[in-house]
Amino acid sequence: MRQFKALVQGVDGFGRNREGNLAVLFGAAVSVLALGVGFAVNISQLYNARSSLQGVVDAAVTSTARDLTLGVIKEADANTMVQAFIDANSRAAVLRSSQIVLDKLTVDKTAKTVQADVHADIGLYFPLFGTGDMRRVTASTTALYSNKTIEVAMMLDVTGSMAGQKVKDLKAAASNAVDSFLSGQDASNPRVRVAIVPYANSVNVGALAASTVFTETKLSDRKQAPGNGDPQLASAPARPDNCATERKGAYQYTDAGPDAGMVNRDYFLSAFAQQTGTAACPAATLKPLTADAASLKNVIKGFVASGGTAGHIGVQWAWYMLSENWGSVMKASERPARMDPKKVGKYVILMTDGEFNLSYFDATGVGQVYNDAGKEQTRTAATTLCSAMRDKGIEIFTIGFDLTEKNAQSTLQACASPDTANTQHFYQAANGVELDAAFQAIVRNIDNLTVTK
Numbered sequence: 001m002r003q004f005k006a007l008v009q010g011v012d013g014f015g016r017n018r019e020g021n022l023a024v025l026f027g028a029a030v031s032v033l034a035l036g037v038g039f040a041v042n043i044s045q046l047y048n049a050r051s052s053l054q055g056v057v058d059a060a061v062t063s064t065a066r067d068l069t070l071g072v073i074k075e076a077d078a079n080t081m082v083q084a085f086i087d088a089n090s091r092a093a094v095l096r097s098s099q100i101v102l103d104k105l106t107v108d109k110t111a112k113t114v115q116a117d118v119h120a121d122i123g124l125y126f127p128l129f130g131t132g133d134m135r136r137v138t139a140s141t142t143a144l145y146s147n148k149t150i151e152v153a154m155m156l157d158v159t160g161s162m163a164g165q166k167v168k169d170l171k172a173a174a175s176n177a178v179d180s181f182l183s184g185q186d187a188s189n190p191r192v193r194v195a196i197v198p199y200a201n202s203v204n205v206g207a208l209a210a211s212t213v214f215t216e217t218k219l220s221d222r223k224q225a226p227g228n229g230d231p232q233l234a235s236a237p238a239r240p241d242n243c244a245t246e247r248k249g250a251y252q253y254t255d256a257g258p259d260a261g262m263v264n265r266d267y268f269l270s271a272f273a274q275q276t277g278t279a280a281c282p283a284a285t286l287k288p289l290t291a292d293a294a295s296l297k298n299v300i301k302g303f304v305a306s307g308g309t310a311g312h313i314g315v316q317w318a319w320y321m322l323s324e325n326w327g328s329v330m331k332a333s334e335r336p337a338r339m340d341p342k343k344v345g346k347y348v349i350l351m352t353d354g355e356f357n358l359s360y361f362d363a364t365g366v367g368q369v370y371n372d373a374g375k376e377q378t379r380t381a382a383t384t385l386c387s388a389m390r391d392k393g394i395e396i397f398t399i400g401f402d403l404t405e406k407n408a409q410s411t412l413q414a415c416a417s418p419d420t421a422n423t424q425h426f427y428q429a430a431n432g433v434e435l436d437a438a439f440q441a442i443v444r445n446i447d448n449l450t451v452t453k
Contacts, residue, residue: 049122054139056100060085061116065143066447068114071191072184079105082116115142149337149344150446151289152181153195153321155314156303157352157401158282160200163305166353166401169432175297177349177439181446182293190291195321196299198284199314200307201273201358202243202265206285209242211329212258216267224249225262228329243281245269246313246361246381253384255392257325263316266360272369278307288321288334308370311356312382315348315415319389322346339393346394347446349439350415353401355408356382379411386415395449397442399427401435423449 064081067073073081079102086100099120106115119138156174158167174196181192197203205213214225217237225248226232245266246252273280283304287296320326327335337344357374359381386396398412409428416425423445427438 050137057118057139058141061141061143065114065145068145071186075107078107150192152347153318154349155197155318158198158303159309167305173436173439174300178293178296180443193289193291195289196287197317198282200282202245203317204281204285205244213244214262215239215265225264228258255323268366271366308358309354310358315382315385318348348396351399355405383414397425399438401429
């Protein structure tokens with residue numbers, strides 16, 4: 001009987017003792033918590049790995065599509081290029097110990113797309129329940145490419161207000177833009193060509209003057225110029241320089257070729273340059289479309305700041321550099337392509353540091369060519385030309401460099417093509433660094449537009 005009581009008391013004591021139960025429960029709770037933490041860590045690891053993998057394949061395919069578009073590589077080289085890009089850019093921390101495998105690359109020559117499917121096997125930080133310590137993550141991306149050609153005309157301000165550091169900044173930024181547009185191309189079949197139009201009191205059109213510029217020698221000449229085949233040009237006096245101002249008459253706001261009507265060299269130009277102590281022509285001559293980066297940068301190197309801001313004249317000549325109507329007076333390699341949105345993208349970049357305030361066509365004397373407040377007619381002429389260009393399918397980007405006048409900003413905004421969700425068209429730059437960044441942003445935008453449109 002005593003033994004039975006002792007047994008009962010022992011069992012009852014064990015039942016009342018909670019220390020062991022708590023230990024068991026605590027252990028179970030810790031195990032569940034550890035599993036939860038491990039699971040969460042694994043989920044985070046896989047999410048980051050997938051994100052990194054997607055970033056690598058996106059960059060690889062986008063870069064390859066751009067190279068296809070610019071003619072740097074051919075379709076047959078796409079697989080090698082994607083693989084090389086993946087190998088060079090797969091060292092993200094979450095992928096460092098994992099090999100990215102290119103499962104499939106599809107180049108659709110009809111749809112003009114490049115699609116890559118890849119995977120990577122990720123070693124888990126916390127393998128759970130014997131399910132293995134590796135997990136596979138996958139990614140896929142598709143990018144468009146194009147065999148379109150690209151033509152870009154850059155209108156660059158070399159007026160007196162650009163003197164000093166500003167013209168140095170412009171030289172650096174414009175040269176960098178040329179390199180970005182033209183580098184890596186197939187020299188025998190370039191997809192991208194660039195033209196440069198420096199402007200100030202007028203535009204120096206160089207060798208093109210003989211077939212495109214009508215020199216006014218008396219007040220009665222201040223009217224619409226004849227076509228370049230007109231008999232009256234046979235006895236025309238020797239031209240004093242290669243300056244060009246505005247067109248006059250019916251063709252003022254059009255890109256009609258010089259066979260229809262030449263561009264005027266206004267009678268007031270020389271007197272205005274003497275009165276203001278500035279150069280009639282910019283020192284730098286415009287350069288029609290070319291894929292020769294060295295020749296373009298040589299023009300940029302020769303920029304000298306002098307003169308007033310006849311911005312509409314620069315706009316006008318930037319348009320001519322892209323117009324098929326002007327091809328007859330250019331060398332074969334400089335001729336603009338026919339306008340066809342499926343085959344060619346045409347873009348203009350307009351850059352200035354001040355207000356458009358100088359024009360000849362509306363002046364009745366030298367004193368009316370320029371005034372300090374800026375001429376409404378000049379701004380109107382510029383925006384009218386911009387509107388006509390956009391109507392022809394030319395996309396316009398504008399850059400204001402250290403602008404202080406509201407009219408200058410509003411003119412550039414009115415000239416620029418409308419912004420879209422992905423593309424900005426009007427830029428402001430306060431210094432050389434920002435000017436360079438604006439040009440580079442436009443280069444990227446044009447690259448993207450060429451692929452997606």
